[in-house]
Amino acid sequence: MESSKFPQPFTPKMVKGIKGFSMCSFLIGLEGWRRGLKLKYYGDIHQYSDIITKSRKPFGRSYSFEYKDKIHYFNQSRGDLVSNEAVTIAQSKQKTKKHLERHSIPVLPSIEFTREHTDEEIVMMSQQIGFPLIIKPTYGTLSKGVVLNIDSESELAASLKHVRGKLGYKNVIVERYFEGEDIRLYVVDGIVVAALRRVPAKVTGDGTSTIKQLIDQKNKSRKSNPYLAERLIKMDDEVHSVLNKNDYDLDTVLEAGNTTLVKNKSTMNQGVDLYDITDEIDDNIKELAVITLKSLPNIPHGSIDMLYNGSEAIILEVNPSANISMHMFPTEGKPRNIGAYLMDYYFPETIARANMHENMYFDLLDIVKILKRNYTNYVEVKALPNSPIYANQFIVSGKLQNTGYQNWVKRQAVLQNIHGFVKNRNNGNVEIVVASHDLQRLKDFQHTCSKGTEKAKVNDLKSVDWIKEIKMGFEIIPESKKRKKAEKPSVKKDNNVTFVQKIKKLLK
Numbered sequence: 001m002e003s004s005k006f007p008q009p010f011t012p013k014m015v016k017g018i019k020g021f022s023m024c025s026f027l028i029g030l031e032g033w034r035r036g037l038k039l040k041y042y043g044d045i046h047q048y049s050d051i052i053t054k055s056r057k058p059f060g061r062s063y064s065f066e067y068k069d070k071i072h073y074f075n076q077s078r079g080d081l082v083s084n085e086a087v088t089i090a091q092s093k094q095k096t097k098k099h100l101e102r103h104s105i106p107v108l109p110s111i112e113f114t115r116e117h118t119d120e121e122i123v124m125m126s127q128q129i130g131f132p133l134i135i136k137p138t139y140g141t142l143s144k145g146v147v148l149n150i151d152s153e154s155e156l157a158a159s160l161k162h163v164r165g166k167l168g169y170k171n172v173i174v175e176r177y178f179e180g181e182d183i184r185l186y187v188v189d190g191i192v193v194a195a196l197r198r199v200p201a202k203v204t205g206d207g208t209s210t211i212k213q214l215i216d217q218k219n220k221s222r223k224s225n226p227y228l229a230e231r232l233i234k235m236d237d238e239v240h241s242v243l244n245k246n247d248y249d250l251d252t253v254l255e256a257g258n259t260t261l262v263k264n265k266s267t268m269n270q271g272v273d274l275y276d277i278t279d280e281i282d283d284n285i286k287e288l289a290v291i292t293l294k295s296l297p298n299i300p301h302g303s304i305d306m307l308y309n310g311s312e313a314i315i316l317e318v319n320p321s322a323n324i325s326m327h328m329f330p331t332e333g334k335p336r337n338i339g340a341y342l343m344d345y346y347f348p349e350t351i352a353r354a355n356m357h358e359n360m361y362f363d364l365l366d367i368v369k370i371l372k373r374n375y376t377n378y379v380e381v382k383a384l385p386n387s388p389i390y391a392n393q394f395i396v397s398g399k400l401q402n403t404g405y406q407n408w409v410k411r412q413a414v415l416q417n418i419h420g421f422v423k424n425r426n427n428g429n430v431e432i433v434v435a436s437h438d439l440q441r442l443k444d445f446q447h448t449c450s451k452g453t454e455k456a457k458v459n460d461l462k463s464v465d466w467i468k469e470i471k472m473g474f475e476i477i478p479e480s481k482k483r484k485k486a487e488k489p490s491v492k493k494d495n496n497v498t499f500v501q502k503i504k505k506l507l508k
Helices: 021-034 084-090 093-102 119-126 153-166 211-222 237-245 283-294 338-346 348-353 364-372 405-415 439-451 481-487 499-507
Strands: 038-042 062-067 070-075 110-113 133-137 147-150 172-176 181-188 191-199 202-204 259-261 273-276 301-308 313-319 378-381 390-399 419-424 430-436 457-465 474-476
Touching: 021 038, 021 062, 021 070, 021 338, 021 364, 038 364, 084 093, 084 313, 093 110, 093 313, 110 119, 119 153, 119 172, 133 153, 147 153, 153 172, 181 283, 181 338, 191 283, 191 338, 202 211, 283 301, 283 313, 301 338, 338 348, 364 378, 390 439, 405 419, 405 430, 405 439, 405 474, 430 439, 439 457
Parallel strands: 419 474
Antiparallel strands: 038 062, 038 378, 062 070, 110 172, 133 147, 133 172, 181 191, 181 301, 191 273, 202 259, 301 313, 390 430, 390 457, 419 430
């Protein structure tokens, strides 16, 4: 996927290195920060709020926004207007199901088993539900340990051995399998703001590549997507099992145009493809999602997972702390900025400033490092001005290398509160990108850079507008490995003897 498919609010460069639920907190945090809200990330948020978190110190996942006398605390994608009671219910799939049943929400028949039950007991008791079946952990996340479409006692026994034994999920739910599209909808304040169809991984033949090569090609494409890059297609036992059912293996060459599944479940850690369907999904399905969320106590926003076969829909799960970054970086379709909808809901007074600083971002990874070292319990991200930010790119030529010019530029930028970076180009020129809300400050800084220093002699400086992303603060970007390698003098070798050694031998 090309980066041009991403909207300007969040680019791959902005989220580089940020993984999992930390990406949720970054995307939402960035949205509020750009609107002028005071943003803090916490080491231990429980000193300030009773919001439920999965760990005591979820570094990079707990944060707050402040505006005048109003403050809201967040963990991952969940804000404090979502009740702890709703979170407690949603943490148990079986509790959620019973709650939904009381409100006539369509769910599938199931039985919950604890660690006290043996695999043999589970196989016997599950027969009252009837095949095909699903196994899923009672307290699981990201669909780990989920096995779908189990159609025999032997397959159920093998699946239990895998889920309860190898993966260690002793408490499981066995549920009736329902054939339908796996879809996820996200609701904010009674409105479906995003919907995805999740499709198991598949490859299409070209007549020359093996299935293994096709999987490698698809994984290479996924690496350009910030969300999917961490969810590549793993060539594990499941892949071999799925291929064997079709008399294929990894060395099979598919005919051109032929498509085959390489996974049989659309789970978040199995190379799933994500297709945005927000604008095409039926209104009755959207209404079901809204009603489902309203049936739980005080949960104004969250995700709803369901299966839909075109006429009937079954609710699978409700998640108050869902991973919202998948909606921002789908495989295909329009990205949905969930953070913007959440900020509109929590801080409606900031709507007018929603698009003011779209190219600005901050370094969450640095914040996490500080919190992990226990230097402080929270880090506040320096606020942006309540005015547009201007940016320029300078290309400077002259005698600049090994003169301390880059360090000097950085010192001047920090003193003048200018954001951006400086770096060497492969041709020996220096690139400087600068940003500030004060246009005259940028003009003055351009003049400063053009003068150079006692050692650095500037011959020319060209300036153009800069519209790409800019990280808060000012940094020196290290030289690329290619440039360093090109500058390093090469030594000729002859039959494993260096040219210098050969000359020394001749002089003896």
